[in-house]
Amino acid sequence: MKKSIWLVFLVAILSCKQEPVKVYTLRDDVSFLASDSLKGRETGTANELMAAGYLSWRMEELGLDPAGNAGTYFQTFTFKPKKDPHQEIQYVEASDSTITGTNVIGFIDNNAANTVILGAHYDHLGMGGQGSLYRGDAAIHNGADDNASGVAVLMQLAKKLKESELKGNNYLFMAFSGEEIGLLGSNYFAKNPTVELEKVNYMINMDMVGRLRESKVLSVSGTGTAPIWPQVLNSSNQDFELVLQESGVGPSDHTSFYLQDIPVLHFFTGQHEDYHKPTDDADKLNYEGMEKITSYIMEVIAELNDDDKLVFQKTKNESEEVPRFKVALGVIPDYLFDGEGMRIDGVSEEKPAQKAGLQKGDVVVQMGDSTVVDMMSYMRALSAFEEGDNTTVVVDRKGEKISVKITF
Known part of the structure; x- marks a missing residue:
């Protein structure tokens, strides 16, 4: 009897060895998030919740601690849709006339004094509507570059940092909801943080990083929000023609953190003819370029690993001009x-x-x-x-x- 039990146990072990754990790639994450089955991941829809469920599973698989509400990876926020485009969004209690978005948040606790936030929005335009530049009938806007690309890089950074010896900071990974309709998820988190904002060292945002061109031009915004940024970005760079922009205010989620006096960076490979159209698909991304951007951000983080907390400085708000x-x-x-x-x-x-x-x-x-x-x-x-x-x-x-x- 005992021999039979050990035989079963041995077969089970051998079976496990024959089926290695799948390593998810940039392409895997983009392909799922930008698939037709998610119908454009519009904020507050069941399709966005499917994407949120996938991202929470990925974070758990990577060994990240849940850092949302009530011991979960999720932070929800509820708001009423705007009737006036100039109206400021108000967060409210859920009712029949409201929409609920879901941020997905994971954490690496290195018992460090400060925390680095890395983020990317995962929502998109659904079947089109307001914000779409497509003039045909309703169609799925898959948002591969905008912003499955940034989320895929976020997941790779989580994997690399979990496995690395870079213990000088804790790391918070956030997939934001509601970016396309006004930076709502990042704004809500900044006002309802699940970590102490006073202990946040800096924030890095990846939004549309999937179309690196042959010229290797990479835009980095927010370089004036800390005195050290230009030096670190240039010394860590081996692959790119950098276009550095000082302002901490822009049309993406880093703005919400800059307004809380946190140094920020926003990585961006440029707009294109598929922007906010149904043709922004997974097969058009430059995955080799995304790998280089992932490695570059890791170099920047490594360069700052043993440094003191960054000094914040305000920048000119170019959007006001x-x-x-x-x-x-x-x-x-x-x-x-x-x-x-x-x-x-x-x-x-x-x-x-x-x-x-x-x-x-x-x-x-x-x-x-x-x-x-x-x-x-x-x-x-x-x-x-x-x-x-x-x-x-x-x-x-x-x-x-x-x-x-x-x-x-």
């Missing part, structure tokens, strides 16, 4: 372009730019009487026009200056 527009040219600017002018990264259908024959890659150097030398001068020039106005736009197209007539 953006002019108001009454018209649109109908292009996607290339925010990673650091040359003279405003390079077009995409052209919207049936908008003034397309009707005038402007193309992706054109660099706008003049609009009317205004010279365009950068993004801000382009926006100032555009703000001078009203619907029905006509003007001339000059672009540099592969070294040739071309003038076109534009009607707004």
Whole structure:
């Protein structure tokens, strides 16, 4: 009898050895989150909850401690949908007319004095609606780059930090809900933290990091929020052409932490023609580039592992300087372009730019009487026009200056 029991036990052990534990890759996480079955992960839907369940399972599998509410990986927040786009969201008790979003939070406790927060939003636009740049019928917006890419990098960082000897900080990993409708999940956490914000060293945000280009240009925002950031980012860099932007305020979740006087960084590989459209799919991502970004962020964290708590400093709020527009040219600017002018990264259908024959890659150097030398001068020039106005736009197209007539 005893021999039979040991035989069964031995077979069980051998069976386990023949089935190694699956190691989840960047592609695995993106493929799940950006699959049609999740129908775009819109905040407050059953599909977003499926994504949250998957992420909590991944965090548990990686050995992260739950850091949400009541011993779970989840932190929920409830709000009423806005009727006025300028209205501030109010968090309320749940009722028939409310929406509930779910942050997913895991923790590595190294018994350190300070904590580093790493985050990425996992919600997207569902079937389209407000925020979509797609003009067809309702369709699934899978959001592979925006922002399954950032969440996939977040999971890889969790794995690497769990296995590393970097014990100088604790690490909090957050997958935010509600980013697409106003940074709601990160804003709620910043006002209802599950760790002491006074002990947060810095916050790193990954939002749209899946489309690294051949030029290897990587944008990093928030570099003015701590004096040490430029030095660390440059000394740790081996693979990228960095575009460093000082402001701690921007259209992503790092803003919520900057407003709590926490140093922040936001990593971003640029917009593209699939942004906020159903065509933002998993097969279009640069997974090798994502691996390089993951390694780079690990280098930055390692560089600061033995340092004192970072010193926070306020930055200029560039969003307050953006002019108001009454018209649109109908292009996607290339925010990673650091040359003279405003390079077009995409052209919207049936908008003034397309009707005038402007193309992706054109660099706008003049609009009317205004010279365009950068993004801000382009926006100032555009703000001078009203619907029905006509003007001339000059672009540099592969070294040739071309003038076109534009009607707004």
